[in-house]
Amino acid sequence: MKVIFFILLFMLAPLQMTSARLLCPNVPHVSMPVVCSNACGTKFLYDHCIDAMRQGGIDMSPSHTEETTVYAILAANQTLDSYDDTLLALSFQLQHNKSLSYAEGEAYMGCMDDYDEAYNILSAILHSCLNNCYFPKNVSMYLSGVTSLENCRDRMLAPWMKAPLLYPKVERDRNKVLMAYLLGKLLIGL
Numbered sequence: 001m002k003v004i005f006f007i008l009l010f011m012l013a014p015l016q017m018t019s020a021r022l023l024c025p026n027v028p029h030v031s032m033p034v035v036c037s038n039a040c041g042t043k044f045l046y047d048h049c050i051d052a053m054r055q056g057g058i059d060m061s062p063s064h065t066e067e068t069t070v071y072a073i074l075a076a077n078q079t080l081d082s083y084d085d086t087l088l089a090l091s092f093q094l095q096h097n098k099s100l101s102y103a104e105g106e107a108y109m110g111c112m113d114d115y116d117e118a119y120n121i122l123s124a125i126l127h128s129c130l131n132n133c134y135f136p137k138n139v140s141m142y143l144s145g146v147t148s149l150e151n152c153r154d155r156m157l158a159p160w161m162k163a164p165l166l167y168p169k170v171e172r173d174r175n176k177v178l179m180a181y182l183l184g185k186l187l188i189g190l
């Protein structure tokens with residue numbers, strides 16, 4: 001019995017590899033332009049979506065389709081990688097920039113907390129939910145990540161910040177998590 005089981009596993013392994021991108025049952029397969037237009041209500045967001053997906057190596061042609069989950073996973077993954085980049089820049093400022101004022105130091109530390117929170121939430125969505133074909137009905141998880149980044153953005157724009165050095169990164173990350181949310185939202189109810 002065991003032997004048969006192992007032989008079966010062996011035979012199934014290559015099959016699974018060819019369908020590596022087929023992740024979850026009942027999830028529609030759509031092209032990149034379609035998923036981006038379904039997710040995004042404005043041209044700004046649509047263009048941003050296309051750029052992000054293209055950067056992630058997804059074939060742009062209307063005849064090429066992917067399971068919707070693939071797009072949501074890609075957007076969450078890109079967002080987390082981008083958070084990592086900003087966290088490095090934040091810790092560089094805190095550890096090496098001797099000319100930070102006290103208030104600036106407080107702002108950067110506040111942002112570290114905002115990012116930790118945003119990172120943990122999105123990482124849980126990616127690893128516990130999306131990767132397991134579990135689609136939470138409650139999207140406020142995504143939105144609380146957006147709120148954390150907006151808190152950090154406000155800290156960066158405070159009048160006591162001599163230079164809004166990290167503002168562009170925070171704004172970029174906010175747009176990325178918004179994209180992850182918009183694509184993730186398409187999976188609700190599946």
Ligand SMILES: *[C@@H]1O[C@H](CO)[C@@H](O)[C@H](O)[C@H]1NC(C)=O
Pocket residue numbers: 077078080081
């Ligand atoms: C995103 O995906 C890349 C490539 O698959 C991987 O190396 C990286 O660790 C992922 N990032 C996260 C935060 O899961």
Ligand SMILES: *[C@@H]1O[C@H](CO)[C@@H](O)[C@H](O)[C@H]1NC(C)=O
Pocket residue numbers: 138140141144
């Ligand atoms: C959704 O989750 C948020 C926090 O993650 C919680 O405050 C809220 O009550 C939840 N809403 C529902 C309908 O479960």
Ligand SMILES: *[C@@H]1O[C@H](CO)[C@@H](O)[C@H](O)[C@H]1NC(C)=O
Pocket residue numbers: 097098099100101104161162163165
């Ligand atoms: C250090 O902080 C000051 C004050 O915000 C800023 O003007 C300067 O560009 C920072 N230096 C570096 C290397 O980031």
